[in-house]
Amino acid sequence: MLEERRLAVLRAIVEDYVSTHEPVGSKALVERHHLGVSPATIRNDMAALEDEGYIAQPHTSAGRVPTDLGYRLFVDRLSGVKPLSPAERRAIHQFLDDAVDLDDVMARTVRLLAQITKQVALVQYPSLSRSRVRHVELVALSSTRLIIVLIVDSGRVEQRIIECTAPIQEQVLADLRSRLIVALSDKTFTDVPDALSGFDQAFTPDDRPMVRSVLASILEMVTERLDERIMLGGTAHLARYGESFPIAIQPVLEALEEQVVLLRLLGEANVPQGVTQQGVTVRIGHENPVEGLEATSVITARYARRDQPVASLGIVGPTHMDYPGTMSAVHAVAQYVSRLLDEQ
Amino acid sequence: MLEERRLAVLRAIVEDYVSTHEPVGSKALVERHHLGVSPATIRNDMAALEDEGYIAQPHTSAGRVPTDLGYRLFVDRLSGVKPLSPAERRAIHQFLDDAVDLDDVMARTVRLLAQITKQVALVQYPSLSRSRVRHVELVALSSTRLIIVLIVDSGRVEQRIIECTAPIQEQVLADLRSRLIVALSDKTFTDVPDALSGFDQAFTPDDRPMVRSVLASILEMVTERLDERIMLGGTAHLARYGESFPIAIQPVLEALEEQVVLLRLLGEANVPQGVTQQGVTVRIGHENPVEGLEATSVITARYARRDQPVASLGIVGPTHMDYPGTMSAVHAVAQYVSRLLDEQ
DNA sequence: GCTTGGCACTCCCGGCACGCGAGTGCCAAG
DNA sequence: CTTGGCACTCGCGTGCCGGGAGTGCCAAGC
Numbered sequence: 001m002l003e004e005r006r007l008a009v010l011r012a013i014v015e016d017y018v019s020t021h022e023p024v025g026s027k028a029l030v031e032r033h034h035l036g037v038s039p040a041t042i043r044n045d046m047a048a049l050e051d052e053g054y055i056a057q058p059h060t061s062a063g064r065v066p067t068d069l070g071y072r073l074f075v076d077r078l079s080g081v082k083p084l085s086p087a088e089r090r091a092i093h094q095f096l097d098d099a100v101d102l103d104d105v106m107a108r109t110v111r112l113l114a115q116i117t118k119q120v121a122l123v124q125y126p127s128l129s130r131s132r133v134r135h136v137e138l139v140a141l142s143s144t145r146l147i148i149v150l151i152v153d154s155g156r157v158e159q160r161i162i163e164c165t166a167p168i169q170e171q172v173l174a175d176l177r178s179r180l181i182v183a184l185s186d187k188t189f190t191d192v193p194d195a196l197s198g199f200d201q202a203f204t205p206d207d208r209p210m211v212r213s214v215l216a217s218i219l220e221m222v223t224e225r226l227d228e229r230i231m232l233g234g235t236a237h238l239a240r241y242g243e244s245f246p247i248a249i250q251p252v253l254e255a256l257e258e259q260v261v262l263l264r265l266l267g268e269a270n271v272p273q274g275v276t277q278q279g280v281t282v283r284i285g286h287e288n289p290v291e292g293l294e295a296t297s298v299i300t301a302r303y304a305r306r307d308q309p310v311a312s313l314g315i316v317g318p319t320h321m322d323y324p325g326t327m328s329a330v331h332a333v334a335q336y337v338s339r340l341l342d343e344q
Numbered sequence: 345m346l347e348e349r350r351l352a353v354l355r356a357i358v359e360d361y362v363s364t365h366e367p368v369g370s371k372a373l374v375e376r377h378h379l380g381v382s383p384a385t386i387r388n389d390m391a392a393l394e395d396e397g398y399i400a401q402p403h404t405s406a407g408r409v410p411t412d413l414g415y416r417l418f419v420d421r422l423s424g425v426k427p428l429s430p431a432e433r434r435a436i437h438q439f440l441d442d443a444v445d446l447d448d449v450m451a452r453t454v455r456l457l458a459q460i461t462k463q464v465a466l467v468q469y470p471s472l473s474r475s476r477v478r479h480v481e482l483v484a485l486s487s488t489r490l491i492i493v494l495i496v497d498s499g500r501v502e503q504r505i506i507e508c509t510a511p512i513q514e515q516v517l518a519d520l521r522s523r524l525i526v527a528l529s530d531k532t533f534t535d536v537p538d539a540l541s542g543f544d545q546a547f548t549p550d551d552r553p554m555v556r557s558v559l560a561s562i563l564e565m566v567t568e569r570l571d572e573r574i575m576l577g578g579t580a581h582l583a584r585y586g587e588s589f590p591i592a593i594q595p596v597l598e599a600l601e602e603q604v605v606l607l608r609l610l611g612e613a614n615v616p617q618g619v620t621q622q623g624v625t626v627r628i629g630h631e632n633p634v635e636g637l638e639a640t641s642v643i644t645a646r647y648a649r650r651d652q653p654v655a656s657l658g659i660v661g662p663t664h665m666d667y668p669g670t671m672s673a674v675h676a677v678a679q680y681v682s683r684l685l686d687e688q
Numbered sequence: 689g690c691t692t693g694g695c696a697c698t699c700c701c702g703g704c705a706c707g708c709g710a711g712t713g714c715c716a717a718g
Numbered sequence: 719c720t721t722g723g724c725a726c727t728c729g730c731g732t733g734c735c736g737g738g739a740g741t742g743c744c745a746a747g748c
Contacts, residue, residue: 060697401712404729
C-alpha cells in the first residue's frame with residue numbers, strides 16, 4: 001500500500017513532467033492526480049523517492065524531475081501500453097502501402113516514424129547476412145571499368161565499380177558472369193565466401209587477375225557492407241527542444257552523422273536491461289553506449305521478414321518523452337514493415 | 345576615390361563581421377584596417393552605405409551589420425578569390441580518391457564538403473537525363489514479384505520492384521530481357537520512351553500485361569526519377585550558430601528534409617543574378633526561393649562529366665559566412681568530382 | 689505508525705534602477 | 719572633404735528587492 005502509492009507518485013511525476021516539461025511540485029501533483037492524500041504526505045514520498053535516486057530537484061525549492069533511473073522504473077513497471085489512435089494506424093497504412101521499391105519503403109518508413117513520434121527516426125536496411133543472392137550481373141562501363149551488381153532477395157541491390165588493369169574481353173566476362181550466377185544463386189551471404197573458394201581455377205592464367213579482382217570485390221560486398229546502411233530523418237524535431245532544454249543539440253547531430261554510431265544504436269547484441277514487452281528496446285540517457293547522447297533516450301524494435309529478424313528501426317529523443325506512446329508507435333511501425341516485407 | 349573608400353569600408357565591415365560575428369563600429373574599423381582616415385570620416389561613409397541599403401544597425405548606438413544587399417555587393421565586386429590551402433587540397437584528394445562506387449563518391453563528397461566549409465553540404469546525384477543505359481536486368485524475386493534494374497554509364501543503378509498478377513514464366517522473362525537489352529543499350533534516358541513505343545507488339549496477347557507493366561515501370565524510372573536523389577551532411581554545423589544568432593535552426597532543418605526543396609536549391613535554371621566567376625552560384629538570404637532559408641546563403645557549383653554538366657553540389661550556411669573561402673572550396677570540390685567522373 | 693496542517697526557510701525569478709561604455713549624428717573649424 | 723569635439727541614445731551588466739513556489743521538519747491527530 002505504502003510502496004504502491006510511492007510508485008503512483010513516481011508515475012504521476014513522470015507523466016506531468018513529460019507533458020509540461022517543468023519540475024513538478026507536491027501541490028500540483030495532488031491537484032492533477034486524485035491520489036487521496038495531502039501534499040505533505042506526497043512530500044514524504046518524494047523525499048523517499050529522491051533518496052532512492054528516482055527523482056531529483058534541479059535546485060532547492062524547485063519541484064522534482066525524474067532521473068534516468070526514474071524513467072527506467074517507469075518504463076519497466078509503471079507504464080501501460082498506449083494503443084495507437086485510429087488516425088495513426090490509418091497513416092501507417094496509407095503511407096507505407098504505395099512504396100515502389102525497397103529504397104522507397106525505407107524512406108517512407110523514416111518519414112512516417114518521425115512524423116508520428118515527433119522525434120528523430122532511424123531505419124536500418126534489411127541486413128544482408130541472411131539474405132540470399134538472386135542474381136549477379138557484370139557490366140562493362142568502359143574498356144577497363146566494370147560494374148558488379150548483386151541482386152538480393154529482400155529487394156536490396158548492391159553495386160560496386162572496379163577498374164581493371166587490362167582491357168576487358170567480352171567473352172571472358174560472359175563466361176565469368178554465367179559461372180558466377182551458377183555458383184552464387186540462392187546462396188546466403190554468409191555462404192558466398194565458401195562458394196567462391198578456388199573459383200578462379202577454371203580460368204586461364206591470363207584471365208585470372210581480372211577474375212580475382214571481381215571475386216575480391218564480391219567478397220568485400222558480402223562481408224564489409226553487411227548492414228551498413230541506415231536512413232535518418234526528422235532531425236528538425238531536435239530543434240524543438242533546443243531552446244528551453246538542457247539538450248545541446250550539436251553533439252546529438254554530430255553523433256547522428258556517424259553511420260558507425262547509428263549502427264551501435266540500432267544493433268543491440270548487448271541488450272543490458274533494455275528490452276521490454278513486445279521486443280521493444282528502450283535505452284535511457286546514460287544507458288546509451290554513445291557519447292553525445294547522454295541526454296537522450298533511444299527506442300528501437302526489430303523488424304522481420306518471414307519471422308527472421310533482419311534489422312532494426314527506432315527513434316532518438318529527449319529522455320523526457322512520452323514513452324508509452326512512442327514505444328507503441330515504434331512497435332506498430334516495425335510490425336507493419338515486417339508484414340510489408342513478408343508479402344514480397 | 346571617394347566611392348572607392350566607401351567600398352573599402354563595406355569590405356572591411358563584411359570581413360570583420362564575418363570573423364567576429366559582432367556589429368562593427370567606426371573605431372574598431374580604423375584600428376583593424378589601415379584606411380588612412382579618422383573614425384569620423386568612416387562614420388560619414390557608413391551613414392551613406394546605410395542610406396544605400398548595404399548595411400544596417402541592429403539598434404541605435406550599435407555598430408553596423410551588412411545587409412543581404414551588402415553581402416551581394418561584396419561577393420560581386422569586392423571579394424577576391426581565396427585559394428585553398430595545400431592541406432585542403434590534399435584532403436580533397438585523399439578523401440575522394442579511394443571511393444569504391446558512385447554511392448561512395450557521393451557520400452564522401454558530402455562529408456568532405458561539410459568538413460572543409462564547416463557548413464551543411466548538399467550533393468546531387470548525377471542527373472540521368474543525359475545518361476546512357478548500359479544494361480537492363482530483370483530478375484524474379486518470387487513467382488509473382490520482379491525486380492527491374494537499370495545500370496547507367498555514370499555508374500548509377502536504378503531499381504524497381506513490381507508485382508505481377510500472373511505467375512512469371514521464365515522463358516518470357518528471358519525473351520523480354522534480351523529484347524530490352526537490344527532496344528535500350530546505349531540509349532539516353534530521354535530516348536527511352538521512343539525506343540519502347542510499340543515494343544509490346546512482339547509478344548503474345550497472353551504475355552502483354554506483364555510486358556506492359558514492366559515497360560510502364562521503366563518509363564517511370566526514366567522520367568520521374570530523373571535527378572531525384574540528393575545527399576545531405578554536416579547538419580551539426582547549423583547548431584554552432586544556434587546559440588548566439590538570429591537563425592532559428594528548426595525551419596532550416598525542416599526545409600532541408602524536403603527533397604523537393606533541396607532540388608530547388610541545387611537546380612538553378614532560373615539563376616537571377618547569382619552566378620559569379622568560375623560558375624559558382626551564390627544566393628544570399630532573401631534571394632533564396634525557399635521558405636525557411638531567408639537567413640541563410642546557398643553556394644552551389646555544377647559538376648560535369650566529360651564536359652557535360654550533370655548535377656550540382658553546394659553548401660547552405662548563415663549569411664555571415666566566409667564567402668571567398670567557401671566559394672573556393674565548393675568550386676574546388678566540384679572540379680575534383682568532375683575529374684573523378686571523367687576518369688570513369 | 690502513517691497522515692496532516694502549520695510554519696519557517698530557501699532560492700528562483702521577474703522587475704527596476706543605475707551606471708558604464710560603445711557607438712552614433714551633427715556641427716563648426718581646418 | 720576631413721576632422722575633432724560633443725551631446726545623445728541605448729543596450730547591457732549589476733545589484734537589489736519582493737513575491738511565490740516549493741521544501742523539510744515538527745507536533746498533533748487518527
